[in-house]
Amino acid sequence: MSGYRFPIEFRERAQKALKDARLRETLREVMPHFREERVKKISEVPDWEMRRDRASQIKEEVIRKWEEYHRLADEALKKRGIKVFHARDGKEARKIIGKIAKGHHVKKIVKSKSMVSEEIELDSYLEGLGMEVTETDLGEFIIQLAGEKPFHIIAPAVHKKAREISRLFQKKLGLDVGEGIIDITDAARKVLKKRFLEADMGITGSNFVVAETGTLAIVENEGNARMCVAYPRVHVAIVGEEKLLPRFTDLGLFLPLLTISATGQRMTSYVMLLGSPYEKKINNPKERYVIFLDNGRSKILKDRELWPLLKCIRCGACINVCPIYNKIGGYAYGWVYSGPIGAVFNYGILGPERAGELPFASTLCGACDNVCPVKIPITKILLEERRRSSELFRKARGRPGFAERAIFSLWSYLMSHPGLYGLFSTPIRKILRFFGFGSWRRHHLPPFRQWSRERDFPPLSKETFLSHLKKKGE
């Protein structure tokens, strides 16, 4: 990989993360909980594997009949008096939302969790229009105050200690807050209550959009998304194009699948199943908008190998089990999504030119494949993306040198001729052991130096496995 620099310099960022002791401590403390709770709840569900199969099929159905379901969804939403937009990219989405806000004379906005809104960098755009935007998920609220990016898709402020947050509230909100977690939560509740009451517009994401009924399904635990929807007079939901489900009853399968996979909860405290706005009635919102975002998803849709990425329901289960993520956390991935889905999806959206190093952020252990509730073949896609990155690398660097080509040709010839392999393996091994390959070491001789940079070379044994086995048999 030498000689080619990808804009998301994953390797450097990962190295930096590895040296960050506090980051590593946070990950060690926090991550096991998600994994353990998920496993516990799955053991209560005897037909879990069947559910995964069914969910995978349904999501593939959406992808197969993409145009049809999108047409259905648009119709159903419009029938409910919801205004629908399709934004090709972030720029278009921001403009649409800005226009909606200005049209309703919006000054104050409250917002609940939406990864898609991070994709399009919505907050800074709206602030640029002179509007006040408050992130209302407690974790997002905290990192918004701190001016940072989310650490984890489900737990954005998990790396911040309570004392640190208390001081942050003091500094940024002028509040004298105790250092206990309850003190902080109480303070946040008071501050946010005021923001909800005064907000003109609420922006949320949506976990699912039902094509046949135009229902938005939103899950949460704190109640802030309910506040964002029930208080302001205008509600805007921004949603990735892939979030559709065909039928209302599909939610009965997908909602528990999502909550168990994400945080090991049988169900989140709240699920909103939203329909028409209240126009002339006493409830809010009076108006509702849904913005579907493409931002490269249509490109993935047409991609022969990458299209399964659009099955993703954004649970984060793959992130929680990934040995790489568990060592380096989310920032190293350089964009909105992290962990296994981040590696493959960021690549799919940003392309190999920007995110080409990310598919290599994997040991191919396959833990992600095992936990994915919709059975996205992540390792298969990682390998495909690696292949594409290698081509890019090849184009940039030219053909590999003679030595590299010769060694690999020889090796592949030997591997495809077992007799020859058997014949040569013993003398080659004896020679290599003579040159020091019989013990654990870092090797400073090229080309082995490249391999040794990140892992020690294991020792070559004295005899082959076969001869060892033969000996044992005697």
Next chain:
Amino acid sequence: MDSLIPIFKERLQDLGGEVIEVGSDPRKTFQEFITRNNLYSLASWDTPFLHGILDSIEGIQVLYPGKSGEELRRIVLNAQAGVTDSFFAVAETGTLALPVTEKKPSLVSLIPELHIAFLEREKILANFEELFQKLWDFGIVEYILVSGPSRTADIEQTLTIGVHGPKRVVVFLT
């Protein structure tokens, strides 16, 4: 149906919710609860059943959704408890399915610190698949599915009950 009740109780209690069996006289049970918890100011959904229970209780002020949004907001902000009934419930997850209409606004089960929900025991379903089949059969309206009090673990991964939604959920099982 009977076998689902213990599961529902266990799952809701697991989430920090409470279940009170109403027995033969719902008004009496409710009156005792009100007294025990020093409640005097309630916001309630506007349904015949709830009027039947609440209007006869002494020593409390019950406000129903009024003529305007501002009035509704004021009512819920000043109430100690929000009272609703439930359309259906789910045993596996301890969930209450609450429809949202003008007479049954979402704010009543969201703003006051205590949410009191009346639930008919026959309405308890086994799981989410059954719930969504029922909601589909009855025709689509807006729903909030409530599973216990509000919570967060965003700070140091420590569970805190009671954020924006209620701190306490009490189900009166009739």
